[in-house]
Amino acid sequence: MNASLLSRPGRCAQCQRPLARCLCPLIPSLEAACPVLILQHPSEARHALNTARLAYLGLKGTELWVGEQFEELGARLAQAHRPVLLFPGPQAKVAGSTGPEEKPDLIVVPDGTWRKARLILHRNPVLQTLPYWMLPDGEASRYRLRKAPDPQAVSTLEAIVRLMQIMEPERDFRPLLRPFEQLIEEQIQAMGLDTYQRNYPTSR
Template sequence: MPRLQCPRCTRPADRCLCALIPCLTSRTRVLILQHPSEVRHALNTARLAALGLSNAELLVGEVFEALPALLQQPGYRPCLLFPGEQAHALTQFAEQHAELPLLLIVPDGTWRKARKLLHLNPQLAALPRVMLPEGLQSNYRLRKAPEPGALSTLEAIVEALNRLESPSNFDALLKPFEALIDGQIEAMGEATFQRNHGN
């Protein structure tokens, strides 16, 4: 018999995270473009971000036909949160374009899948890129980071909003994320966790 699932957070009903998900407002609009391979992943942090932010939207796919219209939303300056040689420091870019709040577009998937989204959606590749500072520490203890400073999608969004909208703070978005990780570790057992994910 299949386990009951919460229709909102999509977690098993006995591990529902909804009570921990805040409802935060932001000047920045966040558009998360999620590769389909991430949707059923047990640690779907992008969904937690979209549920916890009133000014956020989550779209799933590989080719986003609605993207041109989304990028034309009045009152926002679109940019892509994605590192690279052409990427600007996030806060510096925001200061240079302070007349409008940002439409922060965040690809969600492995680095390879995220690059595929950029390849399949030329409008994304044409956007100005912004990036977070190097050396940030992830608390995503269940996935080995592909490189130092790599964050989960949720952590990257929280970090970006904290920098863009200080003194407002978005750390409350991390509470369901922490509970999700703790629940996964508890389910697998401490010994298995240490063997597979311990330092």
């Protein structure tokens, strides 16, 4: 499903936020260090904190496909010479630990909860034939409205930003996080500081 088909009345056609809280002025336009294909579970497309869409809008060379099963995925992967799958596992190599000869020309990123991301892998077996990459340990996620089971778990946007930074350390991809941080602040304000601190006592 094409990402452009997700617009709803009363909302910005790009960032999908209510028009009064449009995030587009905060979204940069950066060249990707490597083309990215995000495979987004449909439930994430409707989520208020849709970080994959922020990556799609702010990073040139990014594709956003929405669904569980993708008939055209095999043909898309065949267009790449060295596609990789960003997904942890015992067989995964740590991003940045490989030589330049193994630099990918397409990074596939499943977007959803762990259960739904695994469902995407199950429904699209061709993904399981790709080399797996995982992120090295890093700082805690800025996603302060999520209780992640793993302290190293990050949002899709954060994962992509970290990966771009690893691939091209001389560039600064942090501007991609600006609309994400604004979105978090808006959500905290909407729920109220007391409610936020009561439900997320360890967040900063």
